[in-house]
Amino acid sequence: MPIISAEFAAETDALLSWLRDAALPFWAEMAIDSKGGFFEDLALDGTPNTDAVRRVRVQARQIFVYANAHKAGWYDSTAILDRLYDFLMTYGYRPDGAAGFVHRIGPDYTVTDAKRDLYDHAFYLLACASLMGCDGATKHDEAAALTDTLLDFIDVEMGACTGWTEGVPAVLPRRQNPHMHLFETSMALYDVTGESRFMDRAARIYRLFTDHFFDADNHIIREFFDNDWTYADGALGQTAEPGHACEWVWLLGQYEARSGVDTRCYADALYARAFENGGVFLNDEEDVNDAVRRDTKRLWVQTEVIRAHLAQMEYGNKDAQDKAVAAMAAFRESYLNPNGTWNDQFDGAGGMIATTIPTSTFYHIYGMITEAVRIKSLGP
Incomplete structure (x- = not known):
């Protein structure tokens, strides 16, 4: 771990303050119906879409x-x-x-x-x-x-x-995405139970990652497959989602910490490919050859960008902290609203194009902020 900079500490504290003082109270008070369930999304003025x-x-x-x-x-x-x-x-x-x-x-x-x-x-x-x-x-x-x-x-x-x-x-097609989240869940269940069966399940999914999801030639995550785990036909099989690559960078670090398996080569390759063209935010969708399919930028993708930087900080990447600070600052300015809501998507020119505030996005925001808090606590 590098020494935690004052800038990193300040950005982490600002994100945590927003989460604790604005977002958690807002959604608890404004987005739950009379039966105790959260609405699917809110209108841009913060009122629930009750018909969704x-x-x-x-x-x-x-x-x-x-x-x-x-x-x-x-x-x-x-x-x-x-x-x-x-x-x-x-x-x-x-x-x-x-x-x-x-x-x-x-x-x-x-x-x-x-x-x-x-x-x-x-x-x-x-x-x-x-x-x-x-x-x-x-x-x-x-x-x-x-x-x-x-x-x-x-x-x-x-x-x-x-x-x-x-x-x-x-x-069909089969997707890597559900397996990625089963990987995350298996580790979460191991953390609360200590039962090896959950790490055994995570190990099965890790083998799927090394054998099928990770494209060793292009250093991307393959998304869609046929029944036998060959790539899906046509453009679908050539899909690359930078957000999922970043998500795997973080998850690989989590798996290594629990299993002792060295995942660094995969995480480094995905991280280098994801940020080879520079920039603070990543696109929603590209293809195996780097052609941009959707230059829009969903909020969840950028939370995984930040978590990838945080994972690389923990690996000891000396440049990752500065990248994390830049991404966290830009994220707060562009995506987070003072009242505890968020702007879900921007177009390629930087214009906000979201028509609702999706409740589901809170999962990504919360995960990113808590990981920043954890990383801050590790460093001198």
Whole structure:
């Protein structure tokens, strides 16, 4: 670890102050309905879009935010967590009698999409890990039992020879993204239980990363695949998302810290490729040859940019701290609003083009800020 600069400390403190004093109170007070669930998104003036269809996983991501904020002592989330868990289980879990969580519910809380999605279920498991690790939550036992039930469901109903299918029903293309979040979740479950079975699961996903997701020729993450993990046909198979490459840089560091496996060569290669053209923010989508497909810039991508810099700081990269400071400062100025909301997307010319404030984005913001706080605490 390098010596923590005054500039890095100041940017971290500013982000934490925004999170603790503005964002956590705002969303708890302004974005929860009468039944205890978060709205899918807000209008740009900060009022809830009450008619929006909700992705059920958004509730799980908010459990992650508020459970960990409570654990950190940044917000008293006790009442929110109880009501949010009850909302999730009442309206999302088996409302049609089938196993697992449905994908979407309407404004009247009825099911609008009953598919069972692997990506979604990674976040239900992350919510369980968050509740199990939070002394302020009363749902520890329920979350532990649900964890085993969901893992059995995923392994039986979505299991494949290597990795897992996209969900129930199984569809193509297969994606690396759900597996990446199962990787994250497996480590979170290991952290709260100490059980080796969760690191064994993480190791399975790490092998998928080394064997299929990481493109050793181009130093990118491949996104879409056929059943046998060959790249999907056409333009889809040539997709590269810089945000996911940065997310993997951070996750590889987390895996190395827990497993002792040396992941540095992969993390360094992804990091160098992602920032080879300079710039503070990264595009939403490119291709394997660096051609820009979408020069728009979602907020979540930039949180992963910052976490990649933070991971490289911990690896000892001497330039990463200055890059992190620049990105954190630009992020605060461009994306965060003083009232605790955010600007979700900008166009290539720097104009804000988001039409809503997505609730789901809080997961990315919270993860980035807490990682900055952790890194600050490590350095002299």
